[in-house]
Amino acid sequence: MAEPDRLPYEGPLPGADAVGESGSMSAGPGVRISFRIDDEARIAAAAFETASLDGARIVASKLCGAVLGATVFQASAVSIPDLALMAGLPLRDPAVRIVHFAKSAAMLPHLGRAAIAGPGITCTCFRVATATIVAAIERMGLRTADQVKDATNAGSGCGSCRPQVEGLIKQHARRD
Numbered sequence: 076m077a078e079p080d081r082l083p084y085e086g087p088l089p090g091a092d093a094v095g096e097s098g099s100m101s102a103g104p105g106v107r108i109s110f111r112i113d114d115e116a117r118i119a120a121a122a123f124e125t126a127s128l129d130g131a132r133i134v135a136s137k138l139c140g141a142v143l144g145a146t147v148f149q150a151s152a153v154s155i156p157d158l159a160l161m162a163g164l165p166l167r168d169p170a171v172r173i174v175h176f177a178k179s180a181a182m183l184p185h186l187g188r189a190a191i192a193g194p195g196i197t198c199t200c201f202r203v204a205t206a207t208i209v210a211a212i213e214r215m216g217l218r219t220a221d222q223v224k225d226a227t228n229a230g231s232g233c234g235s236c237r238p239q240v241e242g243l244i245k246q247h248a249r250r251d
C-alpha cells in the first residue's frame with residue numbers, strides 16, 4: 076500500500092523536550108506529539124507521529140501548526156473544542172480526543188496539572204471553569220462526579236480532572 080503523503084509537522088522530532096503519547100505507538104492505534112521548548116518557554120518546534128491512526132493526522136498537524144511559537148501555557152490551554160474546530164471534526168471524534176490526550180501528556184511534566192488547567196479551570200479537556208462546576212454542584216444539588224460530567228462536560232475527556240471534581244463535590248455538595 077502506498078505511504079500517504081506527509082502532512083506538515085509529520086515525523087519524529089530529534090531533541091524534543093516534551094513528548095506525549097496516547098494509545099499505543101508500538102501496536103497502534105496511537106499518537107505521539109513532540110515539542111522543543113526554548114529558554115522562554117515557547118514552543119520552538121512541534122511534530123507528530125501516528126501508528127495505525129490516519130484520522131488523527133490532520134488533527135495533530137493542525138495542533139502543531141497552531142502552537143508553534145506559543146508559550147507552553149498557551150499550548151496547554153488548547154482544548155478539545157479548539158482542536159475539533161481547527162480540524163473541522165465533531166467534538167466527540169475519537170481522533171480529536173487522542174491528539175488532545177497526547178498533547179496533555181507532553182505538557183504535564185512541564186507544567187503540572189494546576190498549571191495546565193490554569194487557576195480558574197478544573198477540566199482542561201473542555202475548559203470547564205472551577206466556578207461553573209461549583210455553581211452546578213450547589214444549584215443542581217449534584218453529588219457524584221458522573222452527575223457533574225453530565226451537567227458540565229467536566230471529566231468526560233481524559234478523566235484526569237476527576238479527583239479535582241470529587242474534591243469540589245466534597246467541599247460544595249449540599250448536605251440536606
Ligand code: FES
Nearest residue numbers: 200232233234236
Ligand atoms: S481534564 Fe480531561 S476530562 Fe477533564
